[in-house]
Amino acid sequence: MADFIIGIDGGGTSCRAAVADPQGTVLGRGKSGAANILTDPNHAIASITEAAEAAFRDAGIAHEEIANAHAFLGLAGTNVGNLAQYVRERLPFRHTDIDSDGLIALQGAIGDAEGSVAILGTGTIFMARRAGKVHYIGGWGFMIGDLGGGARLGQALLQEALLVHDGIHPRSAVTDAILTEFKHDPTAMVEFARLSKPGDFGRYAPLVFQHAEQMDPGALALIETAARSVNEALDAVTKIGGTERLCLLGGLAPLYPVWLEPRHRAILVEPQSDALTGAVALAANRFRTRTGGAAT
Amino acid sequence: MADFIIGIDGGGTSCRAAVADPQGTVLGRGKSGAANILTDPNHAIASITEAAEAAFRDAGIAHEEIANAHAFLGLAGTNVGNLAQYVRERLPFRHTDIDSDGLIALQGAIGDAEGSVAILGTGTIFMARRAGKVHYIGGWGFMIGDLGGGARLGQALLQEALLVHDGIHPRSAVTDAILTEFKHDPTAMVEFARLSKPGDFGRYAPLVFQHAEQMDPGALALIETAARSVNEALDAVTKIGGTERLCLLGGLAPLYPVWLEPRHRAILVEPQSDALTGAVALAANRFRTRTGGAAT
Incomplete structure (x- = not known):
């Protein structure tokens, strides 16, 4: 069983996913429909899952590996109520970090500056x-x-x-x-x-x-x-x-x-790069933090 | 079996009903919650029915007579799609005319001027x-x-x-x-x-x-x-x-x-009078038109 990380950029009109190795090298990408958890949380869950599956397919990785993936999601609407918790519990990944769509965009756009x-x-x-x-x-x-x-x-x-x-x-x-x-x-x-x-x-x-x-x-x-x-x-x-x-x-x-x-x-x-790249960078970063830097 | 007319004024915050004899003399009044058919048609149907029942109760008329009533409803949102038709088919009256909340208000406020x-x-x-x-x-x-x-x-x-x-x-x-x-x-x-x-x-x-x-x-x-x-x-x-x-x-x-x-x-x-009075006046008017002026 290999470790995979996945970055997700979910917005009001579309959802994009990129699966990568623990060093952050992108292996495949996927896309689906709207993922605004504030407007429609269940539709967002479906879109996120669909985009992730498409990314794994694109990378030629077995579908079952999704259950082992470490995901970082940047989503619109995460600042409201406990919607992020609701969404997190219904996603197929081994570990799921959810933050705002803003944070992954900022990370992609200006890095650490x-x-x-x-x-x-x-x-x-x-x-x-x-x-x-x-x-x-x-x-x-x-x-x-x-x-x-x-x-x-x-x-x-x-x-x-x-x-x-x-x-x-x-x-x-x-x-x-x-x-x-x-x-x-x-x-x-x-x-x-x-x-x-x-x-x-x-x-x-x-x-x-x-x-x-x-x-x-x-x-x-x-x-x-x-x-x-x-x-x-x-x-x-x-x-x-x-x-x-x-x-x-x-x-x-x-x-x-x-x-x-x-x-x-x-x-x-x-911008230096896009929000999806920012999500992958943050996913890799969180994975390293959790595994004590073993993967760096 | 007597003829009764009922005027209904349904808006975004409340719904009022007045039951009257065919000459337009009010016998009883009732009130309930919001009746905006655009925002929530089923809730509007419930509110209209509830207000009508309360008016019949207030007038001391047997509940079954609602099924014989001639109603004129002024409702918000009637200008959109076929919502008025949907609501009309689900109301308990013998005859139901639906027009805008505006028309009954105008009738009440300035009469025929x-x-x-x-x-x-x-x-x-x-x-x-x-x-x-x-x-x-x-x-x-x-x-x-x-x-x-x-x-x-x-x-x-x-x-x-x-x-x-x-x-x-x-x-x-x-x-x-x-x-x-x-x-x-x-x-x-x-x-x-x-x-x-x-x-x-x-x-x-x-x-x-x-x-x-x-x-x-x-x-x-x-x-x-x-x-x-x-x-x-x-x-x-x-x-x-x-x-x-x-x-x-x-x-x-x-x-x-x-x-x-x-x-x-x-x-x-x-204003000369209120929208509910306008609805009753229009209900009486329509009843007279349908019955060939027999009740005037």
Whole structure:
């Protein structure tokens, strides 16, 4: 029986896994659907298991070895209640460490350095590492947080389209696009919203950025509101993490810089590696700690 | 077997019923919990039935007569999908008409006159009657509509409290109140939000108005945003309904006027009667129409 470690990056839209040897050398990778334990814990458990199985398959390792794996999971929603405990008890690994999706992203992006990281995806979370300690800002989820994230932006777009439909706000290209998609039937939009998870709203976020680049007034108003929230959060996080480096991650990271304050743009750096790599690094690190450094 | 009519006013926080004779003279009243068919159709069915039973009990009419009653229901969420049909088929009445909560409120508030009505409660909807036709604006529900309503205001307050907790926004008396209530534990707030229905958020709205009256900056910012939405919708609705009369209804109606634009305040009138009375009037009207005017 060999020792395997597995790093998992579970977010609101997809879940990725990488299996590695104890030194952290990746042997195989796998991917599955959404793994947001706050929105739907049981679906998250299924997605995590599916991604892990796919990674083992990709590596050509026998399926049964999953039960011996040492996993490090970075998941959205771990800061809430005892959901992480619920999920941990239902996963197939020998040892399971669960921490935030933020921590693995930070580890991947800036390694062991000091600085700030903003994840701008379906949701938003801001992190700073200073004097070896990681500080978190935001990341509270779609319902009363994640301002500036894709889900809130998509939700705001649908809301704006209804205001246009009702004659309260003037039409613009971006609301025209939405109203055309929903055949000018507001009840279809309300029904979509009722059934939607954050990732479903988030799929409309790129549309808002595209129209804002064309200077569409409706899209500009939505992006300006979202960017104000992101700029405010960046002020708070760089106050802790310092002004040496700020790294943007997540699906909206390539789209946001042009809308940010110059003081934030000035310190942007590219990520060293991705969150999945960060998860593998943390899994290897925890494995070494548990085995007294024997594997290093 | 006597003919009875019953008017039902079902909203996001409570459901009221009044049983009457075919001339519309009320014989008894009943009340129960939330009846929002969009949020929870089965709970709405239970609440409606419970309120009707209580009204028959209050009138001293035999319970079995419910099966012979002619009901007119004004319910929130009837504009979405085929939820009204689903609910209608599961109610105990002989004949069931379902329309919006807005229509019964309008009928109660301004009778058969022309004008505008705004319901400012857990949600918000704006109506205008012009040339015998009723026009609706808003009322699309918590997720992508109902701006200025109690649910959205309470949600905004919790969101603001998290921004204060994270050091992004400055504290104020209203966010202090929320953070104290939740013992400064943001995860408890997120868990509350995850489990909350619109009415649960709405219970925090009066707190925002109270603090805004004291000129608390945090509360003022929230109320100004909400009032801007309401003012915009009132501009749109009075454009249709004219500037002769505007009637505010709902739990927030006594709190909003001071925050509205002078052009709206200038045309405010008191409601003639309540939505339940409007539902009874519409039930009597429909009964007369169906029975060829025999009961008039």
